[in-house]
Amino acid sequence: xxxxxxxxxxxxxxxxxxxxxxxxxxxxxxxxxxxxxxxxxxxxxxxxxxxxxxxxxxxxxxxxxxxxxxxxxxxxxxxxxxxxxxxxxxxxxxxxxxxxxxxxxxxxxxxxxxxxxxxxxxxxxxxxxxxxxxxxxxxxxxxxxxxxx
Amino acid sequence: xxxxxxxxxxxxxxxxxxxxxxxxxxxxxxxxxxxxxxxxxxxxxxxxxxxxxxxxxxxxxxxxxxxxxxxxxxxxxxxxxxxxxxxxxxxxxxxxxxxxxxxxxxxxxxxxxxxxxxxxxxxxxxxxxxxxxxxxxxxxxxxxxxxxxxxxxxxxxxxxxxxxxxxxxxxxxxxxxxxxxxxxxxxxx
Numbered sequence: 001x002x003x004x005x006x007x008x009x010x011x012x013x014x015x016x017x018x019x020x021x022x023x024x025x026x027x028x029x030x031x032x033x034x035x036x037x038x039x040x041x042x043x044x045x046x047x048x049x050x051x052x053x054x055x056x057x058x059x060x061x062x063x064x065x066x067x068x069x070x071x072x073x074x075x076x077x078x079x080x081x082x083x084x085x086x087x088x089x090x091x092x093x094x095x096x097x098x099x100x101x102x103x104x105x106x107x108x109x110x111x112x113x114x115x116x117x118x119x120x121x122x123x124x125x126x127x128x129x130x131x132x133x134x135x136x137x138x139x140x141x142x143x144x145x146x147x148x149x
Numbered sequence: 150x151x152x153x154x155x156x157x158x159x160x161x162x163x164x165x166x167x168x169x170x171x172x173x174x175x176x177x178x179x180x181x182x183x184x185x186x187x188x189x190x191x192x193x194x195x196x197x198x199x200x201x202x203x204x205x206x207x208x209x210x211x212x213x214x215x216x217x218x219x220x221x222x223x224x225x226x227x228x229x230x231x232x233x234x235x236x237x238x239x240x241x242x243x244x245x246x247x248x249x250x251x252x253x254x255x256x257x258x259x260x261x262x263x264x265x266x267x268x269x270x271x272x273x274x275x276x277x278x279x280x281x282x283x284x285x286x287x288x289x290x291x292x293x294x295x296x297x298x299x300x301x302x303x304x305x306x307x308x309x310x311x312x313x314x315x316x317x318x319x320x321x322x323x324x325x326x327x328x329x330x331x332x333x334x335x336x337x338x
Binding site: 024028032033035036037038039043048051053058060061062065136137140141143147148 | 177191206302
């Protein structure tokens with residue numbers, strides 16, 4: 001962590017008016033894309049929407065958009081992180097966010113994908129979909145609570 | 150009573166004062182506002198990409214539109230309710246804010262978009278599915294929708310970057326409590 005604690009005033013992102021909000025907008029738009037596409041599968045698993053398709057069909061239709069969204073949202077998040085690394089590092093909401101994000105990505109590409117591409121029983125589907133939705137939303141909450149703690 | 154007076158009267162009601170002064174309720178409402186962008190913005194995004202023929206091509210346009218309609222309406226309602234609670238409790242930061250004004254204008258245009266394209270696209274999905282590829286009007290509707298929602302998200306984020314005009318300390322309309330509120334509102338963001 002010490003290597004990252006350079007002087008934030010030397011970061012180009014802190015030296016013009018537009019770049020920080022620009023990366024924030026990209027971050028928000030692409031988390032809508034990644035979490036939103038995962039949520040479509042989750043809503044199907046929960047039995048709330050898209051009942052005429054199977055979860056496997058929806059996963060097949062959305063996975064590439066989820067992946068592209070995740071790559072951009074994490075990259076832009078890292079760029080934002082460099083503007084003040086120590087402040088983020090010592091923030092409890094940010095720490096939760098990092099751990100939850102790691103868990104959510106692993107969960108998404110293991111259990112979630114496996115259940116969504118098989119034919120799960122309604123109970124398993126609801127548990128897996130509901131947990132996924134809650135986990136991703138908690139990351140959004142942590143991202144916002146970072147600014148308030 | 151001007152619109153500004155009305156906003157201040159709303160702000161000073163017990164309910165909106167409580168939201169503003171709570172260190173927990175305000176960020177929670179903001180988080181719900183943001184989460185609904187993720188969850189329901191994603192539905193709008195995928196519907197638009199389906200109309201463009203870029204994604205979800207294994208799902209018919211009719212299924213995509215009809216099966217997400219209810220969820221989108223619920224999401225829109227949650228999003229707008231949270232937005233009203235946020236803006237109503239801190240009109241000082243929003244009323245004169247050009248990004249907020251831009252956001253509301255774009256939101257009004259979303260309404261116009263729905264009216265303009267309802268007959269040809271959103272209420273006509275079965276007809277669209279009978280054609281080999283989505284027609285130009287569906288693609289135009291999708292592009293306009295994407296542009297409007299992206300604009301709303303960006304304008305929403307930029308609201309935080311506008312400094313409200315500083316109150317005149319000597320002015321009779323700015324009590325110390327007022328100034329305190331403004332300073333607090335600004336440091337909170």
